[in-house]
Amino acid sequence: DLEFIVTASEWEAFLLENNLIKQFKPRYNTLLKDDKTYPYVKLTVKDRYPKAVFTRRPEKDGALYYGPFVPGWQAKKNLRILQEHFRVVTCKDPLDGSRLRPCLYYEMGQCYAPCIKGRVPPDQYAAVVEEARLFLEGRTADLREELHGRMLAAARRQDYEQAAHYRDLERAAEFLGGRQAVARPGEGHWEYFALYGGGEAWVIHGFVVVDGKVVDRRRWRFDQVELAGEDLLAAMLTRLYGNASVLPDGVVVSHEFQDLPLLERFLSERKGRRVRVLRPQRGERAALVATLVENARLEFDEHVDPSTVLGPLVESLGLEGAPRRIECFDISHSHGEATVASCVVWEEGRMQKSDYRHFNIKSVEGIDDFASMAEVVGRRYTRLLEEGGELPDLVLIDGGPGQVNAAHAALVRLLPDPPPMAGLAKREEWLFRPHEPAPIVLPKESPALHLLQQIRDEAHRFAIAAYRRRRATARIASPLLAVPGVGPITAKKL
Template structure:
């Protein structure tokens, strides 16, 4: 590779760059606010010095990069890639005591997330080192949006600004139960320790469980965490995705590399608010413009097979057929019965050349139409991990829609019992406050400010949620 030419191709955007030697091994990972300017800096320094003095660029045969939305995200990605590849030219940082670390205390009732330069011999968990203090502070603020944990040295007697901007769960005033807070600390440590895939998988299961139990606010918090983490993880996952797609082609015996993959899933609880989802991955990456969700029509109770038939027919036989290109591979969340149902619907439409596979949750086995026994890839297989990510994304998208519908039903039914609140007022309340919980907390003057609500109706609403009876005279 012509390194000088490659550097000129680099964007001016923030991101992370990786220098590789002739054997393809990553020897250095760096971050930059402008990738091209940083790489040009490396190159100019190399031209001015002898090869012996600049061993890094002398040993570099290839440069790759990942563009990020801002430099703070690049810092987090850089740390993850250094942990993954252990580049020889980054290791020297470990011995430098002047660089800062992320510290998670473990000897406090409600542990803290903070920045420190002193890696003391205490029981805390340390992550790093990092090379840029200013940028690390920005990265910590970014992390606190996903993991809203306390940073205060002493717990105050009332909530601070961090709580109001969504960067702390406010254990100081009892806004969060201790087990929930401790779980957030465990999740943060998984993330900082490089277990991002495992954490996202755990959060997907947690969101499903909370939704089933009717804990919609906690489920929504898990959903937001998944969204934030997925955005980070996708950035450096793309490094290996071409290899994963090639291996997947060979493993499944596909006629071509499956650059366009569509996956389907069903979500319901006891057959209520049944929905289906379709997600699309292009070149191994989510392509959300082509995501679709389906509200199941005319099917009562739990009947996954009929629901799969319906959403496959609606995708490939309805108006979407002309709007979206055909995929190279279809993935169904389920076993042999599920893919057989999908195939029979495609046959009715005269579509016979799109491969279909199913993936069963319990043992992560792959089901193919022409194979009697399921395919059991190694758990370390990158191709399997790709299919799992696509399956999990279809599940998350379906569950999110199901959660939305259930929440609307719950909100509507609770407001329906209040005298004087009809469809228009109900809609105005939800639009103004967003959720039943926010309506419950709203003071009287804010309720009166809602379009269409008079003082008496506002008092009925406030009294309803506070257990007070208002005489209707």
């Protein structure tokens, strides 16, 4: 049976959906595995002596929750920093003053021992917790300014031991903040997200930027997702911020999605003031998003099975399935001189350099890329058939309709049922099928297109390298070698 709830507006439906997902945790929710176990750092600010503890379940108990941290070890790393540099309590001992002797952390200078009655005044410890809060929120500039002021005040009181402590803490805060790369000038807490992928596989990368510095990095990978990429990004952000206790002043995304205004309103309602959600087209924010996209692409290429991103090619090129082996051809020459061709092989996600071949064009005089392409394709597959080699699932040609039609004609003469073929034309980056003038236009951000471009560019590189070697050999060779009966030794004597 199907149950539904009627709401007064799209906005109410948006909030209801978020609440129901968190309440019932549907079994097939694609985001469930990515947000149920990520850890947080909990700061119990309501306690007389607050603690910083590791938790995986935020609650409405008056505490501050920082996170979720992706990967999870970052939460434990931050707890260690809070203990070593700020002396915030991170243990599970009760802080009721019942302990008689301080623990080892106190002896190591990593705790104020509020577990012992009268050891540290509550207001002094509260100041330490405030410093820790500034650190967790990434506001290291504010923290260093506060610590510097306390150092000077302690020095004026001639409390040099305390002044030295604040000095060391200021240096630690400067180090922790200085390790972050500068993102863009400005103030406030902004979070950036970039989406990359295709088919059922996607990668999302995020930066947390505070006062112009990247203070955190987040990463998510999704497999077997039935949502469109933009919808996945919207759903992930809704779930992420639905559980967060600290919300940013603004969010920057790489892709625009239908619920973007609703997400902006959702964040603004939760924060109590406006939170902007932007998709920049130019400027420094757009440059940072481009950096995130490139990071996401690199992780996608490294960890995601390439066959999952070739789905658009299956339908566009009429393939029986995602290609496992692709062979790509390119022609290189200079005004018809020393024309060579290359064949490179991509198989199951990797370039198979042991299968690369280059060909010196023999039957073509001058500039004729069409005839040169026909020759190299004919020679390649004649040899392959004679040796019983494996045919590719897709033949890729560096060129437009002319090169593709010439190569296809040569292949048909050898094989009545040849493997599928397509050409990838430079400049427009359009795909062409044999004898079909209309191009196939894949989105510029398509991972399938990017993969074909990488294979095509590798064929181009290999062809140029072979052409340069042949040209160099031809230019230093003696014309006497063309005389019948004259070999290298005789030519050298002459």
